[in-house]
Every structure is written in C-alpha cells, then in structure tokens.
Amino acid sequence: MNEQALITDAQQGNLDAFNTLVLHYQGGVFNTALRILGDEDQAADASQEAFISAFKSISSFRGGSFKAWLMRTVTNACYDELRRQKRRPTTPLEPDTDDGEEMDSPRWLADPNMTPEQKNEADELEHAIQHCLNNLPLEFKTVVVMADLQGMDYAEVATAMRVPLGTIKSRLARARLRLRECLQGFTELLRASYRLEGGHAAQ
C-alpha cells in the first residue's frame, strides 16, 4: 500500500483511496476508541465519526505521521462522545447469560480457537485492564492507549495529542504506575499473567 499516494488521491476527493486507508487503520482506530470509551457500540460510532471527519478535513493534513493525525481525529471523536454522555447519561446494556445474569465482559468477539479456560482468562484480564483504564484521568488514559496499546512512539503521541514530548513522558510514566497499583488488586485473577511477567522482569 502506497500510503502517500492514497492520501494525495483522497485529498483530491477520491473516496475509494480513502476507503483503502480506512480498511488499513480501522482496527487500530476502533481499539483506541474502545479503550478510551470502554464500550463497543460507542467505540464503533466514534470510529465511524472519526473517519467521516477525517475525510472531510483530509486537505488539512500536511504530511508527517498519518496514523498520528488519524489518532487525533479519533480521540477528538471520543472526547465528543464522552461530553455527550455527561450531558445525557445512559445505562449500558450488557448481554445476558443463559441463566439471565449479566456478563461482566461481552464474549461474542472472542477468538473461536481459544479453549474455555483461555477465553475465561482473556476476559478477566481484559476486564481488569479496562477497569483500571477507566479509573485513569482522560489525558493519562489516551497517552497510555496510544503508546502501549497501539505501539506509537512518543513523537507520534505528542503529535496526536498536540502536547510537548516532555508532557507525554510524564503522563505515560504516571499512568503506568497508577495502572500497576490498580492491577495489583486483581493479583488473584491475573496470577498467570504475573507469572509470565516474572520472566520479562528478569530481562
């Protein structure tokens, strides 16, 4: 995929070229929105809004990291969604289990190749991390999602958030420390992950 050529075509109004970019980046955009908002439907709506907004304003893209530019668009869409939620709070609908109880974490997108134990463990890990992410201040959450979940480097995150590099470093360090403290409350649930982590810590 020649990203630069696609961007140039999209800037001239070529929707097909832009849709090729959408297909390439939609996973990252959706997961970023999902981790910031913590709700799949809202994340899907925010992602769609972000792509519409990105197409309409793509002429303002002046080079650099397209991913960072796109991430700024999606974080703006997420902030808009959060502001909307504040104005009109809603109760999220959780899927019910067979015995009528609400599940803590939706499972319908789980990998079908996983064993039931692996699925359970993945769900618990995801739930724990999402819970701790939700407890972070928004600007900390956004930085940690971009840097650690999307693998963006500091410069890209700084571009996406329009803040100095030093601020990104500071927010990321504090966010990681807070997450660690929060996740310690899930030690029992995450014992397998912690064991795995022992090997990394020794590196």
Place this chain on the structure above:
Amino acid sequence: MNQRDLEILSSYLDGQLTPSDSARLEARLKSDPELVSVLDDLRAARTLLRKLPQRRAPRNFTLTRKMVGLNPPLPRAYPAFRFVTTIATLLFFFTFGVNTLAPQFAQAPAFGIGGGNEAESFVAQAPAATEPPAIAESAATEAPATEATASDLLPLPTAMPPSEDSARVLGTPTTKAGAAGNADDSNQSLAGSDASPQEGAPFIPSVWQILFAVIAIAGAVFMALMRRSSINRWK
C-alpha cells in the same frame, strides 16, 4: 523516588533515553533497590497492557458518498440550464400574475366608490370615455382575441335585464349594490356597441406565457436527464 526519576525509568523501558543517560541510570539501578522495584512495576504494567487482545472491528468503517455528502460531478452546461430554467419559471409566474391581476386593477376604481347614482353616471359616461371609434377599430383589428372576449361577454346583460337591475341598485347605495351596479355598468358599456377591445385582453400576450412555460419545462426535463446520466456514470 521523585517525578523526574519516574519519567526516566519509563523512558528507559521504551528505549527513549540517550546512551549516556541509560548508562547513568543502569549504574543507579545497581545500588538503589527502590528504583529497581519501581522499574519492575512499570514494566509489569506495560507488559499487561501489551497483552491486551486487539478486538476485531465489528464492521467495516468504509465511507459511502452519501455519508460524506458527495454529489456526482454534473456537466458544465448544468448551471446554464439551471439559470435559464429559473428565469423562465419566474417570468412565467410574473406574466401569469400580471395577466390575472391586471383586469382587477383596471376595475378597482369602480368598487366601493359610491352608490347607484355614481354607478349610473359612470354608465352614462362610459361610452364617451372609452369610445374613440378610430382607436376601437384599430385595436379590434390588431387584437382579434379581444373581440371574441367582448362578444363572449355580450350575452350577460340579457341574463340580467339592465333596467330592473339599475332600478334596484339606485335605491340601495351599499357596497354590494355598487359592485352589482359596476358589473352592470361594464356589461352595459360592452353592450353599448363600441366597448374597448383592450378590456379583457391579456396584458402580456399569451404567446409569451406559453414560451416561458415551454422553456421552464424543457429546462427541468433536461436537468433531470443530466443529473440521472451523471449519477449512472458515477456508479
């Protein structure tokens, strides 16, 4: 442990320190177990975050032209057609309005002016005022349609005998009577053999109205065809 050390440790994890800063930190780590503990905490948090599975997007977020409000590119002649059609439509309605309202304005002074006496005096004066025979003749020859209109109006007085009506009107000087008297007046004046052929004739010739209507309809049809053809080509 201060904020600066925390940032350095986090940047060290991500390989964002310069080689000299890294070497300095590694020397400190050998002698400071608290730094090592915080570094382990940061690494543990980062590892867990990176273990978080990437969800598959529930649907494709590709955009349609409707979503972004894109319209098909129209031919260059389209704006010209639109302009001509708009002007023709406006002119059609203008001429239609003028032709509809002009006779009413022409009759307006007779309404509500007074009672039957005035109406009667108007009847008496009407032939003289509207009847220069030469003009009437020339107008009749120039506009045959007006003659037909005048002749169409001629039977009216026979349906309502002027003598009875004027007698009744003279006794009741009300607005209604005035209006009735006025209608009678016009009938009488027309029946008075030499009515002006310009009365009842369209202020703007009908041929112009037809022309504007045809241009407006044809323009609209052409525009619709152009638009449909552009949409088909766009798909």
